[in-house]
Amino acid sequence: MQWDIVIGLEIHVQLATKTKIFSGTSTAYGAEPNSQASAVDLAMPGTLPVANEQAFKYAVMFGLAVDAEICRRSVFERKNYFYPDLPKGYQTTQLERPIVGPGHVDVELADGSTKRVRIHHAHLEEDAGKSLHEDFHGMTGIDLNRAGTPLIEVVTEPDMRSAEEAVAFARKLHGLVTSLGICDGNMSEGSLRFDVNVSLKPAGDETLGTRTETKNLNSFRFMEQAIHHEVERQMDILEDGGRIVQETRLYNGDTQQSRSMRSKEEANDYRYFPCPDLLPVELDDAFIEDARSRLPELPDARKARFQSDYGLTDYDASLLSSSARMAALFEETVSHGKDAKLAANWLLGELSARLNSEDRELADCPLTGGQLGALILRISDGTVSSTGAKKVFEGLWTGEGSDVDELIDAKGLKQVSDTGALEKIVEEVLAGMGEQIAQYQEADEKKRKKLMGGFMGPLMKASKGQGNPKLFNEILKKKLER
């Protein structure tokens, strides 16, 4: 049987405010456990929440960026459940009147087409603390530093039809919130977390099937794996005549397995009601216009500029503009290295491949745009060959050196571009290759090109790999066609 895959996402975006949404406690990552958990965050009796203006500004900026309606009068609700990482016994969130209404994001897919994903809404809420289950003699350790960190939860319509589409959307959203500067985008620290809703229906059917939710995926790779895994799991059940149970599942990226998380039905009865501790938040035109004036260049506009200013292809421009960090690294590299196309090739080729193979994010990239730019400059002025440049890159990456020119010298990678010296090598090599020379001179233009390779090998060998291949080529042609 043929099945349609239906995917919707919920994305928790940690807002990059200095303090929590309802208290003046710092949200800095990595502090000593519970050193950033104040009386309000701990739900001490008698405390009251006071809302952080910046969180609203960031939420409005997001809303404007996805072309959504902004709710002028938004209301907070209490979502009641008991868990030790939530000291109040409820999460302060929004249900009936979320701050961001329906909007949309256009996503470019690998085949060049564009897919519109509708945003159902985005609401403001507080994050919970962290539970640590190891090493406490059968107890659970609670760190409430994260409790009260402002989040927007972005909820999409079930508009995605494959894992690839879902990941493309997720990447686009990541690029959007980091470009807006409202989220640091650091997925390994949990700044952006994805919940994936997946259901299947017989191909062409109108009615949606029963969905499951896989929670807290914190890398694009795990997200893609989790969707493939869940689609297969549901397909197996349905094709065996079974039924899908609506449930929350957890995916373990290390074992590539998933399991059901919440079995009890009443756990989902949150008894929402308007929070009596918080008045409705009214946002006027001035507030919204101020948020609009803070909107920086967004990925789509940046992409167009990269194409017109740097002459990049549609594909390169799209990859380099999608994340704020990559775009900044590219522009810094070009400002030092001049050649934009070469810079694009190195960022999308060598650098991206290296990050992928080590499963690192660009934020952890050990190279600066200045270093990459210096390297690009040395490639374009012929100081190093592209093979040599890869060795310099390696040296920069591993921290063997930090200065491109010093690394080129230390590794003896400087290309010989002295025509006199190169000419001498060519003469010496050609002296022992009479047969090949004759062959070349008899060949037609097309064949000649091929035969050139036969000379380049011995030339590079004779120059210990340091001869400038471009110059070798020129000299060789002159000598052979004499």
Add this chain to the structure above:
Amino acid sequence: MAISRQDIEKVALLARIKVDEAQVTALEKDLSNILDLVDQLQSADTSQTEPMAHPLDAAQRLRADTVTETDNRAAFQAIAPSTENGLYLVPRVIE
């Protein structure tokens, strides 16, 4: 509208409130009375009424995004039942 014993037991469980048999009987009567009152309110025409989110006719004041809290962990943890390495310890909660 009458509320059932099962409803009361379920709500009590969700709210983590322990109620015994006799209390459930009393609550059944009290809560049903309250719901009757709600039923009466339901008969009012509210088609022209804006839903109310808060009894006060005012808007929330927002605060600037500046750190005002300092680390008071030692004081808070002095009254916690159990702590270790700065963490609050609670009975194991893993599914």
